[in-house]
Amino acid sequence: MNNNGLITLEQFIVDQESQYPDAKGALSKIFRAIELASKIVNRDVRKAGLVDILGSQGETNIQGEEQKKLDVIANNIFISAFSRSGEVCAVISEEEDEIHHLPKTENEKYIIAMDPLDGSSNIDVNASIGTIFSVYKRKSKSGTPTLDDCLQAGNQQVAAGYVIYGSSTMLIYTTGNGVNGFTLDDGIQEFCLSHRNIKTPEDGNFFSVNEGNLSDFPEGIVDYISYCKEKDKATNRPYSARYIGSMIADLHRNILKGGIFIYPPTTKAPNGKLRLMYECNPMSFVVEQAGGKAHTGECPVMDVETTALHQRVPVFVGSKNMVDKALAMHHATDKKS
Ligand code: P6P
Numbered sequence: 001m002n003n004n005g006l007i008t009l010e011q012f013i014v015d016q017e018s019q020y021p022d023a024k025g026a027l028s029k030i031f032r033a034i035e036l037a038s039k040i041v042n043r044d045v046r047k048a049g050l051v052d053i054l055g056s057q058g059e060t061n062i063q064g065e066e067q068k069k070l071d072v073i074a075n076n077i078f079i080s081a082f083s084r085s086g087e088v089c090a091v092i093s094e095e096e097d098e099i100h101h102l103p104k105t106e107n108e109k110y111i112i113a114m115d116p117l118d119g120s121s122n123i124d125v126n127a128s129i130g131t132i133f134s135v136y137k138r139k140s141k142s143g144t145p146t147l148d149d150c151l152q153a154g155n156q157q158v159a160a161g162y163v164i165y166g167s168s169t170m171l172i173y174t175t176g177n178g179v180n181g182f183t184l185d186d187g188i189q190e191f192c193l194s195h196r197n198i199k200t201p202e203d204g205n206f207f208s209v210n211e212g213n214l215s216d217f218p219e220g221i222v223d224y225i226s227y228c229k230e231k232d233k234a235t236n237r238p239y240s241a242r243y244i245g246s247m248i249a250d251l252h253r254n255i256l257k258g259g260i261f262i263y264p265p266t267t268k269a270p271n272g273k274l275r276l277m278y279e280c281n282p283m284s285f286v287v288e289q290a291g292g293k294a295h296t297g298e299c300p301v302m303d304v305e306t307t308a309l310h311q312r313v314p315v316f317v318g319s320k321n322m323v324d325k326a327l328a329m330h331h332a333t334d335k336k337s
Pocket of ligand 1: 118119120121210245246247248273274
């Protein structure tokens with residue numbers, strides 16, 4: 001604790017580091033890179049409306065999604081910061097078709113999977129957006145990291161977290177020992193501990209799903225959404241519908257207050273829309289470390305075998321009892337069909 005009672009992210013990580021004898025400060029350097037890049041992206045997000053960095057980059061990424069200028073700017077800022085950390089050998093990014101190798105540090109131990117700016121369709125309308133990241137240890141000992149080094153299951157993550165550029169800018173992360181949240185103090189440009197040991201309520205009152213796709217949802221999901229809307233005082237229903245179209249913002253609210261976020265399989269997208277490596281795995285690590293649950297409908301998200309860099313999975317994630325109820329109703333119709 002420093003003299004004004006604030007605990008900075010840097011201090012917190014150093015204090016925690018004693019728990020990872022083999023990290024030898026590597027995680028501190030990686031988080032220092034994330035912290036620096038987040039501050040720069042935060043600055044650019046806040047001024048986007050003033051300089052010509054709103055709007056589209058005029059290209060599409062491998063997902064076929066229109067790249068926003070800020071998507072590409074954020075991607076380059078984070079890759080540059082990871083490169084300078086001296087600990088990262090490769091980066092998987094939503095904005096990069098293939099593995100982004102870092103040749104100067106190709107023998108280093110860590111691999112990053114990231115969505116540099118999630119929710120980018122919200123950039124131009126000033127709604128909350130965020131950065132999502134996972135940290136993995138490579139499997140090979142040295143040399144250019146291989147696809148096998150990168151395609152690891154979520155249960156192999158060393159750390160994961162997100163930055164939300166909202167009414168305030170927060171960095172939330174886990175290394176497998178609980179979840180802690182840090183709020184950026186603009187005055188001193190430090191992320192300061194504001195949410196120690198975050199726990200997600202087992203029940204909540206928010207359900208987050210894009211009901212515009214209702215006609216395309218499996219029967220059990222339609223039933224669960226109707227269940228959320230039924231009046232039942234004993235179970236605090238009807239729940240409130242909250243869906244902003246930015247997973248980070250929806251999940252952050254539900255992590256703190258209790259709720260469920262669902263991006264189901266649909267006939268058009270049988271594996272859902274969200275990407276396993278740099279959206280679902282990191283958010284699942286955080287949610288489960290906070291006492292919540294993250295499932296694909298077939299297995300826990302972090303147990304999915306990763307077979308492709310931009311692999312998609314359906315997600316049911318949030319308060320444990322809400323996810324269990326949604327899965328039970330989803331599976332009930334599976335048994336019928
Ligand atoms: P839809 C943003 O593009 C994103 O990847 C998530 O942040 C968000 O939850 C989801 O897509 C929104 O998708 O199909 O409901 O617009």
